[in-house]
Amino acid sequence: MGIVNQEAVKQFQLLMGEVDEALKKSFEECTEGSNRDYLLSCLFFPTAQAWNPIQNIHQGYLRETLTRFLKARDGNVQKAHKMLVDCLNWRIQNDIDNILKKPILPPNLYRAVRDSQLTGLSGYTKEGLPVIAVGVGQSTYDQASVHSYVQSHIQLNEYRDRVVLPAATKKHGRYIGTCVKVLDMTGLKLSALNQIKLLTAVSTIDDLNYPEKTDTYYIVNVPYIFSACWKVVKPLLQERTRKKIQVLQGCGRDDLLKIMDYASLPHFCRREGSGSSHHSENGTTENCFCLDHVFHQQVYNYINQQAAAVESVRPWKQGSFHVAFPDPDPEGKKIAKTIESEFQKFGDRKNGISNSLQNLKVSED
Numbered sequence: 001m002g003i004v005n006q007e008a009v010k011q012f013q014l015l016m017g018e019v020d021e022a023l024k025k026s027f028e029e030c031t032e033g034s035n036r037d038y039l040l041s042c043l044f045f046p047t048a049q050a051w052n053p054i055q056n057i058h059q060g061y062l063r064e065t066l067t068r069f070l071k072a073r074d075g076n077v078q079k080a081h082k083m084l085v086d087c088l089n090w091r092i093q094n095d096i097d098n099i100l101k102k103p104i105l106p107p108n109l110y111r112a113v114r115d116s117q118l119t120g121l122s123g124y125t126k127e128g129l130p131v132i133a134v135g136v137g138q139s140t141y142d143q144a145s146v147h148s149y150v151q152s153h154i155q156l157n158e159y160r161d162r163v164v165l166p167a168a169t170k171k172h173g174r175y176i177g178t179c180v181k182v183l184d185m186t187g188l189k190l191s192a193l194n195q196i197k198l199l200t201a202v203s204t205i206d207d208l209n210y211p212e213k214t215d216t217y218y219i220v221n222v223p224y225i226f227s228a229c230w231k232v233v234k235p236l237l238q239e240r241t242r243k244k245i246q247v248l249q250g251c252g253r254d255d256l257l258k259i260m261d262y263a264s265l266p267h268f269c270r271r272e273g274s275g276s277s278h279h280s281e282n283g284t285t286e287n288c289f290c291l292d293h294v295f296h297q298q299v300y301n302y303i304n305q306q307a308a309a310v311e312s313v314r315p316w317k318q319g320s321f322h323v324a325f326p327d328p329d330p331e332g333k334k335i336a337k338t339i340e341s342e343f344q345k346f347g348d349r350k351n352g353i354s355n356s357l358q359n360l361k362v363s364e365d
Helices: 006-016 021-028 034-044 062-072 077-093 096-101 107-116 146-172 190-209 224-236 294-311 330-349
Strands: 119-124 130-135 179-184 214-220 245-247
Touching: 006 062, 006 077, 021 077, 062 077, 077 096, 077 190, 096 146, 096 294, 107 146, 119 146, 119 294, 130 146, 146 179, 146 190, 146 294, 190 330, 224 330
Parallel strands: 130 179, 179 214, 214 245
Antiparallel strands: 119 130
């Protein structure tokens, strides 16, 4: 659903005015330490005056936020209202408003997470939207607990929403509330099925609590296993989701250069046959997945600065904290089952790839 009726937005806003005080506080009031957030934003985005993040969810753009939830529920006010209330309850129950004050410790654990959960900010489109790169094929998720990976994922979501998008909004003088994602499928193999539970949990968290935050998904470096699976999964997706996904040829460089400058291209899109999303010939400077990349250093320093302000009162325990995983909706369950089935069929046809079939139940001939 591309356009939301403004009358629906007004009805939604009236309903939100009737929620209980705890939810209203989470949704509307200034967060503690917002001035500190502003100063830190200035520090980490010196080329663009940082914008003071007033509210963690709507960032001062109430109507745009209500519109996002309405789009996610096809304009149904009651369903959108329930979705937002459930989101607020999830945030309160899991202390999401304070997640950027909770570093993943010790530092070597955080580095292990970054090395096995490949994602980062490579730059911005010509319209000012952040470009989020994701190394789908080479993310192993095998160096830390599931909870550490979920914590890291949510922290990057919150940092995007509280720091990156407000800074982009301030820089361009107009509201910017979405990003584009470039998904690199280099190295995708059957062993990815071992992580289907984690990936489903992360996807569900995004769908229910961060709806309509991605403008377009660009999928590049596509191997046969993805192409075969995509043919089956694509018809199961809602039309709204299908329209957001573009599968590009090769590394996608020429297509992506239509919407962003070369400097903002993820490193794995910069030349045909680059072959790896984890390593690049230019080292850590261009590899936005690396902890030493400027973006991850900004995130790392930001979280540690936030934590330092409260550590003297209540020191943080080392390790991750646990976030409740919401149940996927029926559509999500069906898609996950379909992906699992297709991967297993592919495995049956590729019995020779034994090292990629660990922990998978594949029928033997």
